[in-house]
Every structure is written in C-alpha cells, then in structure tokens.
Amino acid sequence: xxxxxxxxxxxxxxxxxxxxxxxxxxxxxxxxxxxxxxxxxxxxxxxxxxxxxxxxxxxxxxxxxxxxxxxxxxxxxxxxxxxxxxxxxxxxxxxxxxxxx
Numbered sequence: 001x002x003x004x005x006x007x008x009x010x011x012x013x014x015x016x017x018x019x020x021x022x023x024x025x026x027x028x029x030x031x032x033x034x035x036x037x038x039x040x041x042x043x044x045x046x047x048x049x050x051x052x053x054x055x056x057x058x059x060x061x062x063x064x065x066x067x068x069x070x071x072x073x074x075x076x077x078x079x080x081x082x083x084x085x086x087x088x089x090x091x092x093x094x095x096x097x098x099x100x101x
Contacts, residue, residue, distance in 0.1 A: 002027045002034075 002010075007027050011018050018026055077090060084092040 001031045 007023060081087055081090060081092060086093040
C-alpha cells in the first residue's frame with residue numbers, strides 16, 4: 001500500500017488537496033490501480049506487433065488554393081450581416097485585438 005509520503009507526492013504532482021478523511025481510501029484505490037499496472041507490465045508482449053492505427057484511415061487533405069467567395073444572396077446577407085452591430089459593406093466590423101497600443 002502507498003505510504004503517506006507517496007500519497008502526498010502524487011497529490012502535489014496532480015496539484016490536488018486530499019481531505020484527511022479520504023486519505024486511507026485513496027491510498028487503497030491507488031495501490032490497487034498500481035498493482036494492476038504492475039500485472040500488465042509483467043505480461044509477455046514480445047510476440048505482439050505494435051498497433052499504431054486501428055481504422056486504416058489516412059488524413060484526407062485538400063490543396064490550399066484560393067476559392068471564390070461564399071455565394072451570398074441578398075436575403076442571406078441581410079439575415080447574417082444585417083444582425084451585426086457594426087459593418088462595413090458586406091463585412092462584419094469588429095474591434096481590433098491584435099494591435100492595441
């Protein structure tokens with residue numbers, strides 16, 4: 001079973017505070033988890049091929065090319081852009097956040 005100092009160290013690493021009434025139960029639970037991990041570490045996996053990917057899918061990417069504007073009808077423009085508090089032509093005008101001085 002974990003010692004008090006080991007539990008304190010784990011709690012410090014996890015940046016959590018353990019209530020005094022929960023310490024004993026937590027030590028038992030963590031000891032059981034670590035015991036299970038120890039069993040898994042003892043399993044012979046030398047004949048098992050590593051599994052790096054389970055689905056067989058690969059990334060589907062598209063070329064980065066400029067495309068035309070979104071086909072916006074007047075009604076859609078009025079609905080979307082018309083709701084903005086401020087706008088400039090067909091664009092929503094927002095406050096600058098990058099060049100604050």
